[in-house]
Amino acid sequence: MKQKTFKILAVCLALALWMLPTMVMAAPQKSDKMSKAPAKETVSRTTPSKANTDKTNTAKTNTAKADTSKKAVPAAKKEEPMLRVGLAEEQNSAVFSADNDYVVRDGATGKGLEKKTHKDKLTITVKNHQFVLNGKAVSAKKIKLKPVDSKEKIVFSYNDTKYRGEFELVLKNGSFTVINIVKLDDYIGGVLNEEMGEGWPSEAMKAQAVAARTFALYTVGEEKHEEDGYDVCATTHCQVYGGVESESRDALAAVSATRGEVMTYGGKPIYAAFHASSGGRTAGSDETNEVLPYLKSRLDREDSVNPNQEWQIAVPVTTLVQKLRSEGYNIGTLKRIEISPLDIQSPKPSKDRYTSCRVKTVRFVGSVKTVEVPGTKLRWIFGLHSTLFDIRYGSGKSIKPNKDGKIEIKNRSGETITFDGAGWGHGLGLSQWGARGMAAKHGYRDILARYYTDVKIEKLF
Structure with missing residues (x-):
């Protein structure tokens, strides 16, 4: 079955799952993240961890709309989505290894091409528009690297950087694209420190985790990289993703504490833009190409904790x-x-x-x-x-x-x-320095309620 058919089925399944959400709360929430904001920065966002290099009525008014109850979030029974993360394009060589035994398969037929132990390195090059595996040419136009036992977890090393999940390489015009296929929360674990930085308050990290997870799913729905063959890229155009080596204990704890939680409006993941510092007032959706009622301009006094505001x-x-x-x-x-x-x-x-x-x-x-x-x-x-x-x-x-x-x-x-x-960045959505300031007295749900108006936090999985 062709990749596009898989993508259509995946999107349809995701939409069906969101039709039956488990509601957690109602809330009036490196990298600046933006596809529809002035110049995301996209989204190019600057992040506090990069020393500010690429936006509210009072907290009392905003947090009054949020459900700040201490009830435990009910466990979801839905399957965790997988993300296809584009790590690199137009590559001519790559070196892989893994911490477990793995197999190289033809991505189209599933046929096994090579079987490797955790001690083996695999060098993949291109010659005459063909993949070459450790010097052996193969006819496959797409190859996959997977654990021998599908039930076993595996960490691959790609060019000396470690990633969870599996890999897919797609041949195109004499070079190949490298794609990491990874569970959504494993992906967020590799994003959090890249976008917010290590050592930040746990409630701020949790708010960032929910925002990053939501932003990823929104990006999938927008199909920004459909023609490229993957869901999100690993740069500031989407979100910076560094794999296992970008993880930390605090970041993984924030991901675990908010597992599966996403912000929705009208039953769909929102454009959960975020940026380094609002400068004292967040931006509104009138600064984008689309009316987004959950992105409103508000005073943001807590952002003043930024020493370089x-x-x-x-x-x-x-x-x-x-x-x-x-x-x-x-x-x-x-x-x-x-x-x-x-x-x-x-x-x-x-x-x-x-x-x-x-x-x-x-x-x-x-x-x-x-x-x-x-x-x-x-x-x-x-x-x-x-x-x-x-x-x-x-x-x-x-x-x-x-x-x-x-x-x-x-x-x-x-x-x-x-x-x-x-301020630093486009100003839309969550201010990371503002979240840091709020975290001294508020939980992550209140933080999200400050920066994203009238959204729901729902547990997707």
Whole structure:
């Protein structure tokens, strides 16, 4: 049966399972994660563990909607989903070993091609559009590495990095794609420290585990990598996945404590975006290409525990003009910058800022022409950590704040434009630093309730 048919059956089964969920609670929740957010970052998210490199009414108001009972979550009787994780594409060689005996099979016919003990290494290369296993060419276009005994657990080493589950290699255009087929929670165990980092409070780690699990299932449903032959990739485009070597005792404990739990809205896994730091206010779904009622802009005071929450990036006026020109914005001599002043405590509706106060557009008035540049574009051009920023102008110690939204440029020597910002990442969904701040007094369900409005946490397996 073809792979696409398997995928359709798998998706249908998953949808059927979600129709009969076991409800756990009702909640008003590295890497920034985004497919439908300004630039996920996708999703490229930055994570606290990477030292902030790629968003609420009060906690009392939000957590009032959450079920914070201490009742044990009923055990689910549904089968744990398997994920196909794309580790690498366009590969010409790979070296495998395992901690248990394994077999190499033709992925199409199931025929055994090689049987290896846990002591054996397997070198796979490509020659003349054929797989070559330890120097022996085989006709299979797809090969699988599986334990000899299907009931035995196994850990494979792929190019000296360890992974749970099984492997599939798919030949394509003279090279191959490497896919790790792994149970969902084993996958989350290899994601958690990559996205949040080791040593964080357990309740924050639990919240991240539920968000990461939900995000993975949402990504499967979106079929972002269907043409690539797998469900999710192992980079910030989806979620960073490091396999066994990214696991830790705390991370595995968080995965185990939340086993099978996912956030749903309308019976489906939500787009559980997350990011490093909200800067004091989360972003809303008006900043995405789709209305997502569970992603709303809220104050996020607990995010202030981030020691690097605020940032400044200064750019000489001449450099700013040059960089704008290189991106197709030839404004001539800069005369004025127009952007509504930033006030995250009492935001006011404006045409150039979203409800979260993040910049929608900045207007640059020049001698040649006037342009409006999206905030996400400016973030990319000038390496800004988020789009939650204001602009100051001046030289030396005479840097004037933005008072009325119109910054007049004098074009004197040494003048600088300063981006005054807060937060790290796109701002949607869970703020990892905010979760850390909340974890001092709140459980993971309350944390999720803060960042994702009116969702349910359901036990999938």
